[in-house]
Amino acid sequence: xxxxxxxxxxxxxxxxxxxxxxxxxxxxxxxxxxxxxxxxxxxxxxxxxxxxxxxxxxxxxxxxxxxxxxxxxxxxxxxxxxxxxxxxxxxxxxxxxxxxxxxxxxxxxxxxxxxxxxxxxxx
Amino acid sequence: xxxxxxxxxxxxxxxxxxxxxxxxxxxxxxxxxxxxxxxxxxxxxxxxxxxxxxxxxxxxxxxxxxxxxxxxxxxxxxxxxxxxxxxxxxxxxxxxxxxxxxxxxxxxxxxxxxxxxxxxxxxxxxxxxxxxxxxxxxxxxxxxxxxxxxxxxxxxxxxxxxxxxxxxxxxxxxxxxxxxxxxxxxxxxxxxxxxxxxxxxxxxxxxxxxxxxxxxxxxxxxxxxxxxxxxxxxxxxxxxxxxxxxxxxxxxxxxxxxxxxxxxxx
Numbered sequence: 156x157x158x159x160x161x162x163x164x165x166x167x168x169x170x171x172x173x174x175x176x177x178x179x180x181x182x183x184x185x186x187x188x189x190x191x192x193x194x195x196x197x198x199x200x201x202x203x204x205x206x207x208x209x210x211x212x213x214x215x216x217x218x219x220x221x222x223x224x225x226x227x228x229x230x231x232x233x234x235x236x237x238x239x240x241x242x243x244x245x246x247x248x249x250x251x252x253x254x255x256x257x258x259x260x261x262x263x264x265x266x267x268x269x270x271x272x273x274x275x276x277x278x
Numbered sequence: 279x280x281x282x283x284x285x286x287x288x289x290x291x292x293x294x295x296x297x298x299x300x301x302x303x304x305x306x307x308x309x310x311x312x313x314x315x316x317x318x319x320x321x322x323x324x325x326x327x328x329x330x331x332x333x334x335x336x337x338x339x340x341x342x343x344x345x346x347x348x349x350x351x352x353x354x355x356x357x358x359x360x361x362x363x364x365x366x367x368x369x370x371x372x373x374x375x376x377x378x379x380x381x382x383x384x385x386x387x388x389x390x391x392x393x394x395x396x397x398x399x400x401x402x403x404x405x406x407x408x409x410x411x412x413x414x415x416x417x418x419x420x421x422x423x424x425x426x427x428x429x430x431x432x433x434x435x436x437x438x439x440x441x442x443x444x445x446x447x448x449x450x451x452x453x454x455x456x457x458x459x460x461x462x463x464x465x466x467x468x469x470x471x472x473x474x475x476x477x478x479x480x481x482x483x484x485x486x487x488x489x490x491x492x493x494x495x496x497x498x499x500x501x502x503x504x505x506x507x508x509x510x511x512x513x514x515x516x517x518x519x520x521x522x523x524x525x526x527x528x529x530x531x532x533x534x535x536x537x538x539x540x541x542x543x544x
C-alpha cells in the first residue's frame with residue numbers, strides 16, 4: 156500500500172530471490188545474503204499506465220509508468236518450521252539505476268530504499 | 279570470512295537506504311518545501327537596478343551530469359535569479375523529484391520552477407505542489423510581473439487554467455514576462471477557449487515576452503510584437519541568459535556564446 160494526496164493505493168510486487176548460504180540456528184534458518192530481482196506494479200490505473208492514454212497523440216508518447224523492476228538484496232530469518240520469514244531488504248529500481256549511471260553526485264539515499272517484510276512460505 | 283565480508287558490505291550499504299514506501303507515492307526523502315515562494319522572499323531582499331538578468335534552463339529530464347554543469351556555470355554568473363522551465367523528470371516519480379532537488383538546491387541564486395508535462399504525470403502534481411508550491415504562481419520584482427504558468431493540460435487537467443493566466447495578465451500594473459513549459463501557441467494541445475485566451479494574452483500590450491521549453495531546441499520569434507523565446511534542453515550544457523534594460527533584451531546562448539539583441543514592445 157502507498158498513499159498519494161492522502162488516498163491509499165495498492166501495489167503488487169513479484170520477486171525471485173536466491174540464497175547462496177544458510178545457517179541453522181535451533182529451529183530457525185538464517186539466510187545472510189539473499190539476492191534477487193523484483194517487479195512492482197500499481198493498481199492505480201488512473202494516474203499510471205502501460206500505454207499512454209487516449210488524450211495523447213501516440214501510444215508511446217510517454218514510457219509506461221505503471222510497472223517498474225529492480226534488484227534487491229538482504230537478509231532473512233525463517234522460523235516456525237520455515238513457514239514464516241522475516242527479512243530486511245535493500246532495493247534499487249530501474250529508474251534509480253539510470254540515475255546512478257547519469258549522475259555525478261551519487262548520493263545513494265535517493266537511489267536505494269530499504270524495507271522489512273514478513274512472508275509466509277507456501278511449500 | 280567471506281560471509282562476514284558480504285554481511286559487512288550489506289550492513290554498510292543498507293545504512294544508506296532510507297525507507298520509501300513506493301516509487302508511485304508522493305513521499306519525498308528531501309524536506310524542501312514551497313521553494314517558489316521562499317525564493318520570492320530571497321529575491322525581494324536583493325537590490326534592484328535598471329537591468330534584470332535571468333538565467334533560464336529547461337528539460338533536464340534525467341540528464342543530471344549536464345544539469346550539474348549548468349548549475350556550476352549559473353553559480354559563477356551574476357544573474358539576479360534563475361528559472362527552470364520544467365521537465366526535470368521523465369515520469370514524475372518521487373525519486374526523480376528528490377534527485378533533481380539534489381542539484382537544484384545547489385543553485386546559489388533565487389530560483390523558480392515551472393511544472394513540465396513529464397513532471398505532471400503520476401504523483402507529479404502532488405509532488406510539485408509539495409516542493410515548489412502552487413502550479414500557477416506569479417511574483418513582482420523590479421517593476422515587472424513574472425508569471426510561472428502550468429501548461430500541462432493533458433497531464434494535469436484539474437489544475438490547468440488558461441483563464442487564470444489571462445486574469446493574471448489583465449490585472450497586472452507592470453509589464454509581464456511569462457515562463458511556461460509548453461508554448462502557448464502549441465497547436466496540438468490548445469484549442470477553442472484555451473487558444474483564444476492564450477491569443478489574448480500574447481497580444482496584451484503588457485506582455486513583453488513568453489518563454490517556454492518543451493521542444494528541446496533554441497528558438498526566437500515574434501508574435502504580435504510579443505517576443506517568444508524557446509530554451510534548449512540542458513544537454514551539452516545549454517542554458518540562456520536574458521538581460522532586460524530599458525525595453526531592450528539581450529539573449530545569450532551560453533553554450534555557444536551567440537547573443538541576440540532585440541527591442542521589446544512598448
